[in-house]
Amino acid sequence: MMNNTLNKRLLCASSFVEKGAYVADVGCDHAYLPIYLIENNIASGVVAADINEGPCEKARENIKKHSLTNVIKVIKTDGLYGIEKYRPDNIVICGMGGDLIWKILSASEYTKCSSPLLILQPMTKQNVLRKELLENGYNIVDEELCTDDRLYEIIVARYDGIKREWNDAHLLCGKLNAEKKTPLFHEHIKKITDQYTTIIKGKSTAGIDTSYEERIIKELRDFLK
Numbered sequence: 320m321m322n323n324t325l326n327k328r329l330l331c332a333s334s335f336v337e338k339g340a341y342v343a344d345v346g347c348d349h350a351y352l353p354i355y356l357i358e359n360n361i362a363s364g365v366v367a368a369d370i371n372e373g374p375c376e377k378a379r380e381n382i383k384k385h386s387l388t389n390v391i392k393v394i395k396t397d398g399l400y401g402i403e404k405y406r407p408d409n410i411v412i413c414g415m416g417g418d419l420i421w422k423i424l425s426a427s428e429y430t431k432c433s434s435p436l437l438i439l440q441p442m443t444k445q446n447v448l449r450k451e452l453l454e455n456g457y458n459i460v461d462e463e464l465c466t467d468d469r470l471y472e473i474i475v476a477r478y479d480g481i482k483r484e485w486n487d488a489h490l491l492c493g494k495l496n497a498e499k500k501t502p503l504f505h506e507h508i509k510k511i512t513d514q515y516t517t518i519i520k521g522k523s524t525a526g527i528d529t530s531y532e533e534r535i536i537k538e539l540r541d542f543l544k
């Protein structure tokens with residue numbers, strides 16, 4: 320963390336944290352995000368959790384350096400186990416695969432019982448995470464794209480028990496991203512269509528039908544109109 324600020328990816332995620340919220344940062348690693356949230360008077364307190372002792376140790380050292388041991392509690396745990404008792408208003412999970420993020424969320428009843436705001440930044444399998452959230456009664460209330468060393472996606476969700484369905488193209492790019500069409504949306508669509516073009520090339524060489532991939536590319540390009 321340089322000059323008390325975060326990288327653009329974590330800054331973007333932190334912009335969704337509600338003012339005065341008690342926050343859980345799952346997979347906190349260095350604890351830069353919790354430190355930022357407290358030093359900028361965004362969160363009232365943070366439980367910073369990580370499954371590995373190394374990151375927990377790093378987090379404790381950084382928190383101590385910033386004299387924030389009274390407001391940021393570090394715990395070594397898997398996902399949301401043991402976090403329920405802190406009753407977080409917001410849960411941040413950044414820098415993990417979309418499937419792991421879903422595994423963590425679905426292993427605990429807390430996000431269903433207390434409906435905290437979920438601020439998620441999946442590195443991969445964003446479409447899988449969106450599908451699981453929507454099918455399991457979580458509403459995707461906002462989405463954002465940001466660039467740092469590459470393009471990142473933020474998904475903000477909250478449980479309301481209503482199951483929803485998005486088509487495959489919306490699951491891939493994020494329906495709210497398609498509605499918002501921020502300046503990074505064009506680059507976002509290009510990145511996904513490039514991946515699908517590569518799949519088409521491979522399948523064509525093997526003589527496999529590519530009509531699904533072609534339809535996805537068309538639908539994604541139509542969002543740019």
Ligand SMILES: C[S@@+](CC[C@H](N)C(=O)[O-])C[C@H]1O[C@@H](n2cnc3c(N)ncnc32)[C@H](O)[C@@H]1O
Pocket residue numbers: 329345346347348349368369370371374396397398399412413414415423
């Ligand atoms: C790539 S780092 C991301 C750190 C930070 N959240 C960020 O976005 O910069 C992933 C962190 O998640 C932790 N982690 C992985 N699986 C976890 C789990 N099931 N529960 C808690 N932490 C986990 C790892 O130990 C690691 O510190």
